[in-house]
Amino acid sequence: xxxxxxxxxxxxxxxxxxxxxxxxxxxxxxxxxxxxxxxxxxxx
Amino acid sequence: xxxxxxxxxxxxxxxxxxxxxxxxxxxxxxxxxxxxxxxxxxxxxxxxxxxxxxxxxxxxxxxxxxxxxxxxxxxxxxxxxxxxxxxxxxxxxxxxxxxxxxxxxxxxxxxxxxxxxxxxxxxxxxxxxxxxxxxxxxxxxxxxxxxxxxxxxxxxxxxxxxxxxxxxxxxxxxxxxxxxxxxxxxxxxxxxxxxxxxxxxxxxxxxxxxxxxxxxxxxxxxxxxxxxxxxxxxxxxxxxxxxxxxxxxxxxxxxxxxxxxxxxxxxxxxxxxxxxxxxxxxxxxxxxxxxxxxxxxxxxxxxxxxxxxxxxxxxxxxxxxxxxxxxxxxxxxxxxxxxxxxxxxxxxxxxxxxxxxxxxxxxxxxxxxxxxxxxxxxxxxxxxxxxxxxxxxxxxxxxxxxxxxxxxxxxxxxxxxxxxxxxxxxxxxxxxxxxxxxxxxxxxxxxxxxxxxxxxxxxxxxxxxxxxxxxxxxxxxxxxxxxxxxxxxxxxxxxxxxxxxxxxxxxxxxxxxxxxxxxxxxxxxxxxxxxxxxxxxxx
Numbered sequence: 001x002x003x004x005x006x007x008x009x010x011x012x013x014x015x016x017x018x019x020x021x022x023x024x025x026x027x028x029x030x031x032x033x034x035x036x037x038x039x040x041x042x043x044x
Numbered sequence: 045x046x047x048x049x050x051x052x053x054x055x056x057x058x059x060x061x062x063x064x065x066x067x068x069x070x071x072x073x074x075x076x077x078x079x080x081x082x083x084x085x086x087x088x089x090x091x092x093x094x095x096x097x098x099x100x101x102x103x104x105x106x107x108x109x110x111x112x113x114x115x116x117x118x119x120x121x122x123x124x125x126x127x128x129x130x131x132x133x134x135x136x137x138x139x140x141x142x143x144x145x146x147x148x149x150x151x152x153x154x155x156x157x158x159x160x161x162x163x164x165x166x167x168x169x170x171x172x173x174x175x176x177x178x179x180x181x182x183x184x185x186x187x188x189x190x191x192x193x194x195x196x197x198x199x200x201x202x203x204x205x206x207x208x209x210x211x212x213x214x215x216x217x218x219x220x221x222x223x224x225x226x227x228x229x230x231x232x233x234x235x236x237x238x239x240x241x242x243x244x245x246x247x248x249x250x251x252x253x254x255x256x257x258x259x260x261x262x263x264x265x266x267x268x269x270x271x272x273x274x275x276x277x278x279x280x281x282x283x284x285x286x287x288x289x290x291x292x293x294x295x296x297x298x299x300x301x302x303x304x305x306x307x308x309x310x311x312x313x314x315x316x317x318x319x320x321x322x323x324x325x326x327x328x329x330x331x332x333x334x335x336x337x338x339x340x341x342x343x344x345x346x347x348x349x350x351x352x353x354x355x356x357x358x359x360x361x362x363x364x365x366x367x368x369x370x371x372x373x374x375x376x377x378x379x380x381x382x383x384x385x386x387x388x389x390x391x392x393x394x395x396x397x398x399x400x401x402x403x404x405x406x407x408x409x410x411x412x413x414x415x416x417x418x419x420x421x422x423x424x425x426x427x428x429x430x431x432x433x434x435x436x437x438x439x440x441x442x443x444x445x446x447x448x449x450x451x452x453x454x455x456x457x458x459x460x461x462x463x464x465x466x467x468x469x470x471x472x473x474x475x476x477x478x479x480x481x482x483x484x485x486x487x488x489x490x491x492x493x494x495x496x497x498x499x500x501x502x503x504x505x506x507x508x509x510x511x512x513x514x515x516x517x518x519x520x521x522x523x524x525x526x527x528x529x530x531x532x533x534x535x536x537x538x539x540x541x542x543x544x545x546x547x548x549x550x551x552x553x554x555x556x557x558x559x560x561x562x563x564x565x566x567x568x569x570x571x572x573x574x575x576x577x578x579x580x581x582x583x
Contacts, residue, residue: 001258001260001262001263001266002262002263002265002266002269002270003270003271005271006087006265006266006269006270006271007269009087009090009269009271010087010265010269013090013094013332014332014333017325017328017329017332017333018329018333020321020325020328021322021325021326021329024318024321024322024325024326025322027318027322027485027486028058028059028062028318028319028322029059031058031315031318031485
């Protein structure tokens with residue numbers, strides 16, 4: 001059975017992973033560095 | 045080198061690239077393998093698991109992204125050419141064969157397993173699994189589905205073969221559509237759907253009412269998250285570390301050559317560090333948060349702790365996914381709907397991985413052997429279809445297991461060791477570090493320089509040594525293999541040898557016929573060589 005510190009452990013891990021996801025996707029969507037072939041057309 | 049004239053090659057969007065890379069990593073193992081690996085050790089498993097992720101998994105992903113993008117700058121989409129660009133030695137291109145061989149050979153049984161999920165989604169939707177009330181009945185039903193129950197010379201079932209054909213054709217269709225129009229579109233839509241389905245199922249399981257004093261959600265979660273001193277004592281044993289590291293390899297799909305090929309469509313100015321990390325943490329969300337909250341808790345609630353452990357120990361978590369969960373879904377409101385969602389989720393997880401598996405072989409045929417893409421797709425389809433037949437028809441003689449050991453387990457570990465040594469020691473971590481940070485949007489902490497220089501390659505080589513020590517000889521000599529299975533084990537090995545021989549010939553032929561392409565060095569051949577993404581690869 002889960003003890004209170006097992007719950008703390010589980011939710012901490014979940015929070016870290018979810019937080020990292022939010023941070024990474026925030027950085028990705030905020031960035032202007034895209035990865036398309038269209039950008040090459042634009043550069044021309 | 046000849047590439048198609050169509051410009052729609054390469055990634056159509058950054059989100060698509062990340063979803064494809066994450067989808068490549070997210071597979072059946074996230075939902076079926078991970079819980080089974082973690083449960084015997086409880087919360088203690090997470091210690092080596094996360095250490096392996098930080099010290100081996102994420103650095104390896106960055107290494108593979110770097111090797112891939114660098115190879116792509118020279119118009120190499122597969123590891124023979126990529127390795128040769130890192131290490132100008134005659135053997136390096138042959139070592140790179142692993143990056144085509146492993147994904148292709150894993151793909152030939154992975155698509156078959158993936159088709160089971162599709163077939164079971166259909167069976168759940170049409171109520172074909174109704175009326176089975178015990179685990180044993182469900183197990184028998186699965187045996188009938190795949191044709192292993194009462195199998196004679198061959199294990200054949202028309203239903204499972206039909207779904208195999210559907211799954212196979214879907215994979216070939218996506219492959220034929222190319223990167224932007226095929227793989228990326230599927231990943232962009234399927235990955236969010238997969239995550240939503242996983243969240244719905246996790247919430248459903250975690251809100252199931254208790255069925256007994258020891259059959260609660262709390263008892264289920266405790267199998268993966270309990271913190272007991274006895275479990276932490278197991279950290280002294282190497283097996284838990286090997287299991288955790290192996291799981292990280294499998295879950296991130298490193299050591300298979302697919303990441304290299306996907307990354308070869310990037311340019312020098314494109315970020316690797318943030319994209320690579322994002323793909324890794326997306327996979328971890330699916331595995332740890334969602335994957336850890338479905339199979340084991342559901343099994344404990346319905347069967348109790350002891351029975352669930354017994355099932356995991358004897359049949360593995362695969363059994364819980366395919367035998368136990370349908371049974372469980374039969375007993376809850378709207379269970380068939382959740383059952384369809386579960387198996388469709390597994391199918392999507394499988395598809396997003398399998399569609400990457402034949403990409404390196406196709407790109408090799410096109411890039412290095414100058415075969416027209418349409419012809420290449422047909423050749424890959426023919427090769428895959430023919431190779432899949434022994435896996436399906438002789439499934440009861442362990443052909444699949446033999447391929448999985450050599451290609452999906454030992455081969456993967458060996459390739460990881462090779463690529464880390466080539467990148468970090470032979471090519472040199474200084475140049476590698478510089479390569480990794482070209483266009484980087486995320487500065488990697490300097491400690492990773494030393495991790496990638498020392499810890500990752502030493503650990504990877506150590507793992508190969510461990511595998512050699514731990515049962516490799518028994519595996520080679522077929523110790524404990526039933527007499528009836530021996531010819532089929534040999535058949536699997538012949539399949540591996542034939543494919544390896546063809547790839548070796550292909551590499552030799554490519555270097556013989558257009559050596560200049562491989563010998564142009566960086567100075568003579570500046571890095572603004574049109575990348576694959578510019579020149580087109582899609583049909």
